[in-house]
Amino acid sequence: METFESLVRAEFTPEHTYLNTASNALLPARTVAALAEAARMRAGGRSLTSLYEDVEASRSAYAVLAGVPVERVATGSTAALYTALVAASLPPGADVLTVEDDFASVVNAFHVRGDLKVRAVPLERLADSVRPDTALVAVSAVQSADGRIADLPALREAARTHGARTYVDFSQGAGWLDMDAGAYDYSVSITYKWLLGPHGAAFLVVPEDFGDLRPVQTSWVGAEVPWESCYGPVTEPARSARRFDASPALFTFAGLRPSLELLAALDVDTVRAHDLVLAERFRAGLAEAGHTPVPAPGSPIVSVPGLGHRQAELAKSGIQVSDRAGHLRASFHLYNTAADVDRLLDALTG
Numbered sequence: 001m002e003t004f005e006s007l008v009r010a011e012f013t014p015e016h017t018y019l020n021t022a023s024n025a026l027l028p029a030r031t032v033a034a035l036a037e038a039a040r041m042r043a044g045g046r047s048l049t050s051l052y053e054d055v056e057a058s059r060s061a062y063a064v065l066a067g068v069p070v071e072r073v074a075t076g077s078t079a080a081l082y083t084a085l086v087a088a089s090l091p092p093g094a095d096v097l098t099v100e101d102d103f104a105s106v107v108n109a110f111h112v113r114g115d116l117k118v119r120a121v122p123l124e125r126l127a128d129s130v131r132p133d134t135a136l137v138a139v140s141a142v143q144s145a146d147g148r149i150a151d152l153p154a155l156r157e158a159a160r161t162h163g164a165r166t167y168v169d170f171s172q173g174a175g176w177l178d179m180d181a182g183a184y185d186y187s188v189s190i191t192y193k194w195l196l197g198p199h200g201a202a203f204l205v206v207p208e209d210f211g212d213l214r215p216v217q218t219s220w221v222g223a224e225v226p227w228e229s230c231y232g233p234v235t236e237p238a239r240s241a242r243r244f245d246a247s248p249a250l251f252t253f254a255g256l257r258p259s260l261e262l263l264a265a266l267d268v269d270t271v272r273a274h275d276l277v278l279a280e281r282f283r284a285g286l287a288e289a290g291h292t293p294v295p296a297p298g299s300p301i302v303s304v305p306g307l308g309h310r311q312a313e314l315a316k317s318g319i320q321v322s323d324r325a326g327h328l329r330a331s332f333h334l335y336n337t338a339a340d341v342d343r344l345l346d347a348l349t350g
Contacts, residue, residue, distance in 0.1 A: 016318035019340060020331060021300075023193070024193065024199075025195070027197075031196065031255040034258050035255040051253065052250070054254045055250070055253045065268065066170075066205055067179060067182055075245050079106070083138070086186055089211070090135055090136060095134045096110045097131075097134050098110065098138050099121065101145060102120075103145075106169045126154075130155070131162060132162050141170045142301065143172070146294040148295070165185040166185050167184070168186070169189070171190045176300060185211050186207075188205070195256070195259060198255040200251075222245045286304060300332045301330075301331045304329075321344070
């Protein structure tokens with residue numbers, strides 16, 4: 001019988017101490033094999049029909065993770081493009097509430113519109129800053145820079161009270177966090193971090209009635225019958241969230257499908273528990289050494305002020321972390337072990 005440990009060790013063979021999932025995840029062996037096979041299919045001139053099946057299987061797997069019906073999930077390539085779709089739905093002058101220093105892909109599209117009232121507040125004040133005239137609140141569920149987790153239940157209640165829509169980016173949470181994506185109007189996630197997938201895929205969750213979104217970017221794949229809609233305007237958009245699909249990067253979804261299947265086999269709750277044990281071990285070691293990380297309880301991302309300059313030195317010693325605005329950012333995922341944590345602590349305090 002396969003266990004968490006045996007599954008993980010069979011899939012991952014890092015060449016050094018990798019603690020940077022918040023930037024990019026390691027790829028499972030099954031994903032690498034699927035990517036190679038997809039390339040061979042194209043090189044050999046074989047039919048690519050099965051790769052379109054991988055898109056639909058990935059959509060279904062993500063729907064399970066997100067806790068929503070598959071009909072509410074659209075597939076695309078980047079979070080930023082889906083943010084642009086949400087931004088395009090807003091009327092001129094709409095009040096958009098965001099978080100200070102949130103990731104650019106979550107906020108930039110609202111600023112470049114030029115005719116929206118975009119406000120940014122500290123993360124801890126987000127729910128309290130929703131007003132009766134607020135049209136939309138956009139926020140990352142987990143902050144990329146330091147791992148702080150948004151109080152999404154409080155935001156949901158405030159938005160409901162004032163009639164505002166919500167747009168949540170789960171890119172730093174999907175794969176370890178309980179998403180409950182159906183509780184928000186719109187949500188998005190890319191796939192190359194905690195979901196263990198290749199670059200080039202993203203998922204958008206929309207309401208059953210699509211909210212205020214219009215499929216302004218619809219191509220033939222967003223039609224109800226795609227292969228009969230290749231030429232001329234799309235006269236019948238898909239009756240599901242697929243109307244917001246972008247033409248898929250087929251190789252990416254060929255690799256993403258086995259990545260999501262692995263996560264399903266491991267169980268997200270088990271992954272979360274594993275990740276948080278390691279993060280807490282690191283926080284405890286930092287405290288013993290006199291360092292105070294940014295408070296981010298319940299997060300596998302740990303950000304340490306003042307130590308970002310150590311990133312290059314650590315990389316040379318075979319330890320991969322990030323430097324974010326002068327903070328050292330370490331992030332722990334299923335392929336990491338207590339030995340990885342201790343090696344980083346030894347390097348920082350030795």
